[in-house]
Amino acid sequence: MTSLPESTEKKLGLVIDLDICVGCQACATSCKEWNTGGYSAPLSDHDPYGADPFGAWLNRVHSYEVGEGRGSKTVHFPRSCLHCEEPDCVTVCPTGASYKRVEDGIVLVNPDICIGCKLCSWACPYGAREYDVDDGVMKKCTLCVDRIYNETIPEEDRLPACVRACPTGARAFGDLGDPQSAVSKAVADRGGYGLLEEFGYKPVNRYLPPRTANSNTASTSVVAKSAEAIPKPDGSAIERLFAWADQALSR
């Protein structure tokens, strides 16, 4: 049924910290690896190691440059389905393949009834849906619905693959409908925001903004301090011995 639920019991989603994401692509790779064998299997690729690789990915990491001069910065920006509360990608679906779950708010595509008309991808402003040309159906982030409730895998793995893989801890998963959850608290502390809120789909995923380097002196002073920590040469016998050894070994 492609009519949206009035409300959902939970609002499961991701919180992505743009301040610490280093753009390593581990989340995107891990997502691809899990989902090409999981709910979304296959996530087909064409010419994957050739000159013109083309394939379905559910998570993509962009890199942007923001601002000018000394105030500018590079921001790595992972982008996947935001599991919106009121998305048109669900309502435009003619078959009922695209739906939003009442129990946890996850937006899913039923691959058994999708006809591959691609209209849902046209309705998404976030580019979250990618068509699988081999499978003939639409693919999207499932929030790893086949991991998070999966009792056959160790408890610490019951997280979306992207969250589990992130080496810097830039990704967190939880219930954004519960103000007491860790993710909701992180959003409140850091001024987390939704993408393109003006659009009106009420995205659930939140982004934590990169912190502003409010003074250049603050950052240079750290460098200066660490430089001070290195003792200056004092001309002692041991130093001269090392200098001689260095020269002798360098010949």
Next chain:
Amino acid sequence: MHPAYSVILFTTASGAGYGLMFWLCLGHALGLVPNSASMLFVSMALALLLITIGLISSTLHLGRPERAIGAFSQWRSSWLSREGVAAVATYIPSGLLALIWLLGMETSWTVPLAVLAAAGAVVTVYCTGMIYASLRTIRQWYLGLVPMVYLSLAAATGALLLGFVMAVFGYVPSWVAALTLVTLAASAALKVHYWNVIDADPGKYTAEMATGLGSPGQVRQLDPPHTQANFVMREMGYAVARKHAEKLRQAVLFALFAGPAVMMLIVLFFGWAAAFFYLLAIGMTAFGVLIERWLFFAEADHVVTLYYGASRA
């Protein structure tokens, strides 16, 4: 937006078919069309042929056409589903009419059936337009003008086809030529107005809004997430060069309006070789409407391009 040829063929062919069905049925209900069973049947058969070619063509862009039956289920929320339901429902009165006229039966049922078929044709074309006009992601489509353009072009191309079939059967009433002229003029006027509207709107969304990163300044793409264009960029990122678009718009106005209008004036005032001039006008209009539909896609900017280097959409 990437112009899918199957969708272009579908919307133009079925649009013309529904237009022909509408005028034929309206003309029949009002007693304006001569009661020649063979002419009525050929007209309706041509309409149904164009509609069916269009609908079959529309399934070609599906990844899983064998499951297309499922597309009739979500008419509560989806304009695409509504279009499917309306198209199938319209087959019932129009198919019955074709059968009645083929068998040459004398019955008063043709008038209510014709009214139903005419209404079904309008509803189906309106649903086609609304599939596009309901997408908030594309400012050139998210306009009340879009279904109006679809309806007016269906009306104009359908009137032209009706005039041609009637002329082949030896009927050249001036009201058909006048109707064609008026609907062509209305289509051209609507289309010019549509182009003025989309040109005046630079788009209200920016890359800064899309990423939420605007506070230090302008957002520029440093590295895309992949080395080659992905599905989103191929499907949504298609763009036509501005100068080509300008030339193509002029070609549309000539082929869709100026050329056929001259043919209609010849038919109206001289009345000779009407079938030939209708056929010429149909050729020009077909060319014009195909370019118009191609441009409708190629000139459409999708909001997702903001994540891929566009600054406004």
